[in-house]
Amino acid sequence: MRRYIAIILAISICISLPVMAASLKEEFKTTDTVDIEADKLDIYRDKQEAVFYQNVKAKKGDMTLTCQKLQMIYNATTEKVDQLIASEEVLITWQEKQATCDQANYILAEEKIFLTGNVIITRGEEKMSAQAVTIDMKTGSQVAEGKEGKVKIRIKTEQGIDTLKWNR
Numbered sequence: 001m002r003r004y005i006a007i008i009l010a011i012s013i014c015i016s017l018p019v020m021a022a023s024l025k026e027e028f029k030t031t032d033t034v035d036i037e038a039d040k041l042d043i044y045r046d047k048q049e050a051v052f053y054q055n056v057k058a059k060k061g062d063m064t065l066t067c068q069k070l071q072m073i074y075n076a077t078t079e080k081v082d083q084l085i086a087s088e089e090v091l092i093t094w095q096e097k098q099a100t101c102d103q104a105n106y107i108l109a110e111e112k113i114f115l116t117g118n119v120i121i122t123r124g125e126e127k128m129s130a131q132a133v134t135i136d137m138k139t140g141s142q143v144a145e146g147k148e149g150k151v152k153i154r155i156k157t158e159q160g161i162d163t164l165k166w167n168r
Contacts, residue, residue, distance in 0.1 A: 034060045034084075036070065048076045058084070063094040065104065083107050090115075097123045101133075111137035119144075127154045 036059075038052035052070040059065075068088035074081050086104040092115075093099075102117025115133040122128075130144040130151045144151045 034058055048074050066091045081108060
């Protein structure tokens with residue numbers, strides 16, 4: 001019986017993770033605008049970097065990021081944003097889901113988000129924890145890596161394979 005449950009759990013996870021990533025991909029394509037507010041902003045033109053400090057809140061579509069430090073790295077020629085790096089008390093919320101981690105790194109040109117350090121993603125009673133999660137917005141793939149090889153997940157099996165489905 002345990003083996004049967006483990007097989008169902010593995011299938012649920014394998015089917016659900018690409019759906020989660022696809023939903024994130026759709027969210028990021030809906031708008032090119034990011035609104036950022038913070039208590040302090042330092043701009044370092046020589047480094048092509050702006051750093052937001054204390055009570056940082058960034059919003060894009062229905063996704064909100066809060067943290068204590070947000071680095072915005074931009075291209076010196078085009079002055080377009082290349083990368084956003086959030087650290088210190090990172091919390092990302094969208095729809096009924098949330099993720100916490102030590103650092104979140106969004107590379108715009110590659111359309112990839114890297115969540116690292118004590119990553120916990122929750123949706124209601126469902127929960128996934130890992131040391132690192134990489135989300136590729138182009139392909140819709142998501143990879144979770146655990147500390148010492150372990151990724152932990154709690155799903156509600158009575159909800160079927162839609163568990164952790166992160167729809168728009």
